[in-house]
Amino acid sequence: MDDTSRLFAALAGDWTLARTLPGIGRVRGTARFSALEPALLHYREDGTFTLDNGQVLEVYREYHYRLEHDRIRICFADPGPPRTLHVLRPGGTGSASDVHLCGEDTYTGQYEFPGNDRFTVRMHVTGPQKDYSIHTVYDRAG
DSSP states (O other): OHHHHHHHOOOOEEEEEEEETTTTEEEEEEEEEEEEETTTEEEEEEEEETTTSOOOEEEEEEEEEEEEEEEEEEEEEOSSSEEEEEEEOOTTTTTEEEHHHHTTEEEEEEEEESHHHHHEEEEEEETTEEEEEEEEEEEEEE
């Protein structure tokens, strides 16, 4: 099994997440990677988003993580044809980055996988009306 396949397999299961959006707020919650097929994981997160102004919102996200040879494709879990967020080629480095263009906005993601029980995602979002960062730390639950 190659490094990317091992990393993909290690994602399966339950995680806690702590996300910060400096100047905006923070999210605390859980995430689960569930196998739909041998090379397809469904990602679902649920959390509480506490805005800096004190407002509290319940939030969730869903993605599909697909193993494709030496890469992992992250797609939005919307109905219809798959729409790619990022394509990761971590190889043996344990890190990967990619850029997603969404209209006039750019989502630059940096993914770090230092081991099987923790990983981080740093996202920088820029556009005509956007300029912020998102930092998420995932720790294996249990």
